[in-house]
Amino acid sequence: MVKKDIKQANELMVGKSRFSEWYSQILLAADIIDKRYSVKGGNVWLNYGYGVMLNIKKYWDELFHAEGIKEMYFPLLVPISYCEKNEKWWKGFKNQAFWVRGGAEKEEYILRPTGEPAMYPMFKTWIRTFGDLPLKIYETVSSFRYETKQTRPLIRDREITVWHEIHTAHSTQEEAEKEALNHKKMYDKIWEKCALSPLVVRKPLFECFPGAIGSFEYYNLMPNGKVMENGSINNLGQAYAKKFGIKFKNNTGKEDFAWMICTGNGARLLAAVISVHGDDNGLILPPEIAPIQVVIIPIFNKKNKNKIFKKVDSIKKELEKLGIRVQTDLRDESAGKKFYDWEIKGVPLRIEIGPRDMVKKSVMLVRRDNKVKKIMKETQLKQIVKILDNVQKNLLENSNKELRSSITKVDNLKKLETVLKKNKMGKVFWCGSESCWDKIKAIEEGVELFGTDLKSVKGKCVVCGKDSEEFGYVANTY
Amino acid sequence: MVKKDIKQANELMVGKSRFSEWYSQILLAADIIDKRYSVKGGNVWLNYGYGVMLNIKKYWDELFHAEGIKEMYFPLLVPISYCEKNEKWWKGFKNQAFWVRGGAEKEEYILRPTGEPAMYPMFKTWIRTFGDLPLKIYETVSSFRYETKQTRPLIRDREITVWHEIHTAHSTQEEAEKEALNHKKMYDKIWEKCALSPLVVRKPLFECFPGAIGSFEYYNLMPNGKVMENGSINNLGQAYAKKFGIKFKNNTGKEDFAWMICTGNGARLLAAVISVHGDDNGLILPPEIAPIQVVIIPIFNKKNKNKIFKKVDSIKKELEKLGIRVQTDLRDESAGKKFYDWEIKGVPLRIEIGPRDMVKKSVMLVRRDNKVKKIMKETQLKQIVKILDNVQKNLLENSNKELRSSITKVDNLKKLETVLKKNKMGKVFWCGSESCWDKIKAIEEGVELFGTDLKSVKGKCVVCGKDSEEFGYVANTY
Known part of the structure; x- marks a missing residue:
């Protein structure tokens, strides 16, 4: 149907070596999305592309339900008074807000950029005692950010569609951290459905989501050598609970603030599927998520x-x-x-x-x-x-091989620069200091030590030469 | 989980005879929605209620897919320039708009009140020749209206959630009308899943959706004797195609405008399930849509x-x-x-x-x-x-009996008033004139001849006594 309407567009004019153009043309040629809608960073999901995305969504629904994470839905309009409850969060998102007024009223709302300010006032209402915990919920919803950077369909949109967020509250730090690891396990399964092998890293504190005390993030290696962040699991500690007054009475009657985790991802999963698996002739879909196998x-x-x-x-x-x-x-x-x-x-x-x-x-x-x-x-x-099972496995293996073969271990900045020039990823020891982090960032616009490995190994920092217990990954980032 | 959090609220304080209060309390007591979120007409769907609603949605997804109606998704932000393409539509929705600006820009968008202005500019892009027709799509999405009337959860919200819209374009009027009847067939099946027997009526031209040339609408009889509109199938003729320039070349190369149908409904289905089936002790869910049977x-x-x-x-x-x-x-x-x-x-x-x-x-x-x-x-x-099958059938039968027993045939306005005072529905002959329609409306604030039966029968107009070929239904409306 739509296939016919866009006859003028369903030819691939360039190969995948010109990745950015290839990506742009394939979205329409393969009936994924149509970006001719007159809102920058807003796309129309075509039936075929939406079908792939909903197959991924169906899987996360199953996973989350099985883990007792309850599906809910929160309004898209967030009162400004809710946003102001956490000034750190508000500082991070205020400049990217879509402001809304109803009828002739004054502007009272923004469109949700993330779930915290919409969900946590309700958490405060719902949570009274330790018996109300853990509270584990999620929703699939659009998020809105007025991006000033260049938008790219499914990668950086202003309406971020088919986006899920899990938010959980716990009575102890240990339980919250266990929950975060559980989210990681679920995400590993989603990646398998997408036949993708991502890199999972830890973010240092100064790079975390506003207010978070730790996070796991996923990255995909894209065909142009850049890495794309693709989903994060954030340990919010008690920071948000304190801002929103999310308290509970423990079994001795003492009040404490809840320990919270938030985890989210969405259509970038499909962006990675398209980018990593596709070739000069078009998409290559993993059978598990293909609408037509x-x-x-x-x-x-x-x-x-x-x-x-x-x-x-x-x-x-x-x-x-x-x-x-x-x-x-x-x-x-x-x-x-x-x-x-x-x-x-x-x-x-x-x-x-x-x-x-x-x-x-x-x-x-x-x-x-x-x-x-x-x-x-x-x-x-x-x-x-x-x-079909073999196709799925083969795609996953290819993705894994490509990622691994791109990573080069280097022990000084010169070598790191050479590696980056070849569109490869550098693996380096790092002492943990923000100044050494910044020196790596200074190599070139876009280059970043985007996270550290979950394993701890001893070595010498690639920048200052000091003893180091962490190693991380350096690449051009999206 | 949430059940516990709202312990203070999960008791039913009044019986169903005080319907409005009963409805309001049961939404929270039965974990359907929580309206304590600080946006008027915006609700939080709780897990249990969302589960019922998603069971209804799952069924419409199946039905629409089976009929070749393709699922898509359109941005929530609608450029004002798109809205202005049909001044009749814009006049109807402008005063109820939520206005949006991105960052420091000026207001350029509204949040979608209905699908036409978002979808039809794309229809224009996609449709070129008769080979591109029929184009049959739908989406499930939120709609936004800045209601000035009193809001009521799931019945009149400002964010209308879990709302679907089918939009189809055809090369002939006959095909479009056949499609409308097909939508009616699908809706009949959805009603069966909900174990509800609605009244389906035709709207006279002057009461149709802005620009439409005919429509079917569904109404439920609520426990307080009022009727609630619940879904409509609108024949848009060529009106919208002309406004949006949706043209196609037929097989002789001649250009014509497409014939279009739009059909929509959403969470009011659940509002009716709750209202019609519930009793003093709470909800009674039809097994087909119950999350827990x-x-x-x-x-x-x-x-x-x-x-x-x-x-x-x-x-x-x-x-x-x-x-x-x-x-x-x-x-x-x-x-x-x-x-x-x-x-x-x-x-x-x-x-x-x-x-x-x-x-x-x-x-x-x-x-x-x-x-x-x-x-x-x-x-x-x-x-x-x-x-469980018997429970489902029994609920449907009860709903049907209640509806039928409420309808009283009357042949003059006096009797009509008496019937209405008893919270019953009047069945009357009507000559088809707007002035007689208005005279019925003048009986009392809220009273309306809300539609005519699909069958044509000869009689005398209840107002003017002239020959009439239609009979319709009069009640208090929401």
């Missing part, structure tokens, strides 16, 4: 059309019985054109059925990820479940 | 606790295998307190298991809808599927 294309002429269409339909039904999401393409277009269209859309597996296949009672399979062709007997169609 | 409550003491809990768990598992959504309540509270809590929440079926049941290898079933108790042998648990 198998496309069946008949090779036919007027004479054999009916017969072949019938076969196509029966094979479709057989695959559907196996739980596979299948589509047939019966358009009056050349087979070549159809191959081209479905390659752009990244359907993991193509099945071709022509007159010769009919005779041999076989079909031709073509994998999107490695382009390998294979003839399969009709009696063996059950194997397709396993093939 | 069966709650199992053990009757135990310290001695037999382990044994009974084990049995409770095994019965839970057995019911889950039958596809039933089950919860157990193992709290250290009295059985009476538990019965009370789950009645408020409207769980369709309660199972009690105590020591005597253990001996007899039976369980006690209590239906929420008719309070009927029944002892059932453990070997017959499969019958619970059927019992």
Whole structure:
């Protein structure tokens, strides 16, 4: 439907080596989003792209529900009085606010940039005693930031769509920290569904979310050598509880402030899927999140059309019985054109059925990820479940290999610069000081020691040479 | 969790006869929404209530997908320039707008009050030839209206949440009208899931959505005798296509404007479920949309606790295998307190298991809808599927009976007034003139001939006595 409307746009003009242009064109060509809507940083999700995103969302819904994290929904309008409760947070988001007034009233609200000021006044209402804890909730919602930096669809939008936030409150610090690790476990599973191997790092205190006392963040290596932040798990300590008055009576009747965790991510997951897996011919979707896992294309002429269409339909039904999401393409277009269209859309597996296949009672399979062709007997169609599984695993392995091969260990700033010039990532020891952090940042606009490894290893700081117990990763960042 | 936080609020203080108060208290007591968020007409969806609503949404997603209506998502910010394209629409919504500015910019946007101005500029981009038609899309999204009337949660909100809109474009009027009827068919199915029997009426032209040339609207009879509009299917003709320039070339190369239908509804479905089915003890949820269909409550003491809990768990598992959504309540509270809590929440079926049941290898079933108790042998648990089905049917029948018994046929205004005073609905012949319509409206503030029956029958207008081919329904409206 929309595929046709944008005929003028569904050709890929440049290869992936020109990543930024490639990314921009593929969003429309593959029916992911249409950015021709007249609001900067606001996009229309097209049906196909929204389908991929909702498949990712469906998975996080399942995971969160299974962990007893309850789904809720909070209003998008946040009273300014709520925002002002935490001046540190407000300082960080005020300049990026969308200001709202109702009718002829004065401006009283902003559109939610993050969940804290909307949720925590309610937490204060709901939490009275230790029996009310833990309180574990999440919502999937849009967030709004008036970005002054260049916007990029799904990467830096002004309306950040299909965004989830988990917020939990606990009676002890230990329980909160355990919860954060649990969020990490859930996120690892989401990454697996996306067939992506991200880098998970710790942020030093001075780089954390406003008010947080620690955080895990995920980063993806993008094809241009830059890294993109993709989700964070923030330990808020008691800072927000103190600002919002979220108190509870413990079992001895003493009052204490709640320990809180907030965790969020959204459409950047899809941005990473597109960027990491795609190639010159278009998207390559991991089967687990692909709206269409198998496309069946008949090779036919007027004479054999009916017969072949019938076969196509029966094979479709057989695959559907196996739980596979299948589509047939019966358009009056050349087979070549159809191959081209479905390659752009990244359907993991193509099945071709022509007159010769009919005779041999076989079909031709073509994998999107490695382009390998294979003839399969009709009696063996059950194997397709396993093939899709292999596509998923192969994509994950590729992502992991690419990430690992990009990381180069270096022990001085000169070498680090050389590595960065090659669009690679540097792995360095760091003493933990903000001044050494800043010196790395000074190498070039955009370069950053974006986080430290979760493991602790002894070495010498790449900047000052002092003893160091941490190592971290340096790259150009988004 | 939240249940506990609002302990102070989870008691029902008044019965359903004081409907307005009853409605207001049950929303919080049954964990549907919390309106203590500081934005008028903005509510926090609590987990339980959101679960019911998402069950309804899941069903409309299935229905729309099956009918080839493609899900998309459009930005919430609508440029004022888009709004101005249809001055009739803009006149209708301008005074209710939430105005938005980004950062230090001037006000350039409003928050979407309805989908047309956000979607139709894209329709213009996407539609070129008859091959691009029909274009059938929908989205589930919040809508925003700065209501000056009294707000009522889920009935009249300023942020209208979990709201869907279907928009379709067609190459012929006939096809568009067929589509509208198809939407009606889908809506009939949604009503069945909600176990509600609404009244579907036609609106006269002068009462239609701005620019529309005809519409179906649904109304529910509320316990206070008022009717509540609940969803509409609007035939937009070519009016919007002309305003937004949505043109297509037909197969002879001639240009024409598209014929369009828009259809929408949302959380009022849940408002009707709550209002129509509930009783003095709380909600009564139709099993099809209940997050918890069966709650199992053990009757135990310290001695037999382990044994009974084990049995409770095994019965839970057995019911889950039958596809039933089950919860157990193992709290250290009295059985009476538990019965009370789950009645408020409207769980369709309660199972009690105590020591005597253990001996007899039976369980006690209590239906929420008719309070009927029944002892059932453990070997017959499969019958619970059927019992839930009966609860669903019974609720639908009750809703239908209540509606039908409320309608009184009258042939003059005096009688009409008497009927209205009894909080009943009048069924009257109407000549089709706006002046007679207005005379009925003049009976009392809020009284309205809110629509005409889809069937055409000859009679005499209740106001002027002239020949009439239509009959309609008069009631107090929300």
